[in-house]
Amino acid sequence: MAVQTFDTAHEDLIHDVAYDFYGKRLVTCSSDQRLKVWEHNSKTNSWETVDSWRVLWAVFDAHDCSILKVAWAHPEFGQVIASCSFDRSVRIWEEQDHEPKNSGRRFILRARIPDALKSVQDIEFAPDTLHLKLAACAADGVVRIYEFLNVNNLEEYSCMEEFEINPGTITKEVDGHYCISWCPSRFPPSMMVVGCGKEAKIFRQDGQGKWQAYEILSGHEDTVHDVSWAPTMGRSYQLIATASKDQHVRIYKITSDRTGYHAELLCSFGDHNVEVWRVEWNVTGTILSSSGDDGKVRLWKASYSGEWKCMSVLSHDRQTENMEM
């Protein structure tokens, strides 16, 4: 089938692309310090720019500043984007409908959050049942959770919680790599998985409301590049996927009983044979995508008997292999 392509016209490497809630808009970010928002035109079946703007440290300052990750808030809170950067800040942008498209003013900066001591490596909005909250993890080994108490005024935010991923450890920025993914379940307790170096840990709030590390997703032999928590869809267990420098994609099953939560490795795939950098679940948690240095995207799916297999391989050069289920 024909692949649709469009050129973002970024002037440097793209670091992240995020769909909005409906999959009708995209935001891209790059080392060229620009954010770009795109909208799908269903009549022409093409992607058109909504706006493109450069993120500056300060109006009068010309320091380079790669933007590393972007995320859309739930549409309940409006058209809001969060971006994080090598400049240690997290920024919140809100769309202004009265501004024309492609004016550079369509999305305005509502908040600049400079709390991190090192570059902010990953951000993700919490499930909407927790209201407008954003988790950010930085190379300083700290996860910070911000809450925007007044949705009509995003300038008002507070850092509700902050916790060290590896308490008592000093991490060198070059080696420290962190990534986060919220548990999308609407039922308590709130949880997230944090990839930290060669481990991935599940964090939850304890009885006093403090975030603590609990289960460790073991088996990784090298840095965890990415984590993704699957939507639950009524299952009695949770699924978490990890992408690792050790060339493996792993899927963990999290169950709970009276004694607590238990994490077990469900399967591990080394098909990429190179570093795997990204994993992401689909909307129902039934398909997992992974990609890495081999220039291939692999899609994984469980058969009716529960066995996970590769169902498709997409190449950057557009060859597709469909596997047997």
Add this chain to the structure above:
Amino acid sequence: MLPNSRASGKVKRPIENNKTLSVTLNPGSTLNVLYYLSGKYPNEEVEGNNLKCDTKIYIFPLKKITKTQKSFYSNVHTLFIRSQEILNINILTAHENTFYRNSFNTALQGIALDYSRIIEDYVKELGKLEQSNPEKYKAEYEVTTEIFAIWELCRILFMAPASRKGKFSSSLVYWVNKFFPPLELSQEEITKIEDSFEPQMEPAFTSQLIKLVLRGDVRAQNMLNLCRTGDETSITDHTIKLIIQLMNNKPQVRDHEELDFNLKWGDWRAECSKLHDELNLVDQDLQKILAEVLMILEGDDHIIIQNSLTWAGALGSLLLHHYPTIDLYELRNVLDLCLLHKPPKDPQDTEQAFIKFLHLKINEGLLHCYQNDLWLTSHLSDLLYKFRQNMIPEQSSALSSLSLDWIIGYREFRLLEYGEILAGHPTLWSIAFDYLRYCPTFGHNYIQELVIKVPLDNEFKINKILDICKVNDLREEAQYICKIAANKYLREKRWTSSLSYLVRANDALQIKLIAHQFLNDVIETGELKFEDTINSLPVHEISDVSLNFLMQYCEFHHMLKQENYDMAKHLLITLIRSQESPRKFWPVLLLNALPILRNGGTIEGKPIFSKEDIFDILCILEEITSTRRKQEFDKCIQSLMQWHTREQGYDEIDEKLKVIRLELAKDSAKAFIAKK
């Protein structure tokens, strides 16, 4: 602190290639995969980075639903619903009675046949399109033909009414002839045979004749006639005539009861054998051909299989010529014989599915169907489940080997997958939820998750989504969707739509904020810009207290215009005392009392406002004008002073709003004098 400065010196990563492939899945649709080349690390962290980079985004459609498929999916959707309704009635009535079960089965058989007709129409449509545009339609046409073949086979094996054995066998023969037709001769070859003096000597003649005889095709008779010399007295012509007569007189199983048929068929075969034994032609080549024809008619297994190209062809021919009254269980033995002598070469999933179904291994057959098409697997397993559920235990059935627990789980597994794909489609999304609704274990969760993902493109679509929420008892999701719709219209400044959805979302806080914004406009401009908005809202939506306040305020001004000062007075006092009135709106309400005081007239001996009313007014006035509240009301009064002027037709006001005290005093004085 500038972004690049650090407390300690930073070592950059030496890296040859800072690029990798990243992927993200469209949350609104499982159908698309987006990938792009991305940087592993920011430029600030690497050295030796290759700056030439591909900045394109690639979107790969995992599954594309064509226009013809869309139409097909819509058409069959009603059959799915109908079958479900029948099932629900059956469950509700819960009859163990055989009669009711049989009625239910009959209804399901009708649905299976209706499915079949729709698939057939789809195949025909694609056939025409494929002829005009093979590149575009060939693949879809082939897959759909396979779907039709599988569906028909399953209908014969598992969904057909219990009938005479012969009906089953003849249905299978028909199926083989339809979906495994023998290769036709080219026109050139046909012409050569027809024009030949001795057609039986033509290379293609014998193989084609045998093929047609094997399949019971009447064209075999035409071919035999080509071999006649024209001399009715010749043995050759007489023999050919007899063979053709035998072919025409062959007993048909549908025309007789089983016992009667067996007798007649036995006699007929005996006649074939006799003719074969007496065969004595001069032309030895022709004799050989006619002998083979007669052996086929006699039902010689060996000759039939030897002359068949495929196991399916062999099966059909054996059923036609040797096993016309075969039953489902005997069929397996015949099938094994065919597979042994004519094994499939590199069988694809469709062929594997045929073989599994014929062996009554339904679950394995369905697993092969999945590789072919999801629509087929989901709908076939759904219908098989319904038949299996209604199976009468005492009666032997092809479905006996199908585990009910397995098919229940498998059906739902595939329907969920099918529903999920539809839910992401721009026009088929609404029928997705009908499928999910009939998945008892996870269907509700899927609906909850997917219904909120449907883009709110326009009001018609929003209302359709909300209807789905209502049908599925999804109140939280409905409120969530209303909130998003309200925000969307708020940004577009479509106040009526926004407020309407906020009421449905039960978002009193947001409504209050909007109401206060409207009242701010009044403070700033003196105009009731929100009047049309409030008047456009349906009456039942004005139950919200903030909206009710706005409505009453509009009503107050309406009364003033009509000079209905007495009613206006009562309403104004209600508004003044209302908890919904923001404090900064009090000065406006007090100033609204002036026209009533001026024009309201004095009832004999009484002021216009009662002493309780005057007390409340004066308390509020005191609150507004006291120095300790100056900061709170100052901005408001300054705004009022901009437009509440003599030039605009109002009184001039000062910061103390003395004009109100003055008019209240005048009103009291008039009443006092009138009393005197």
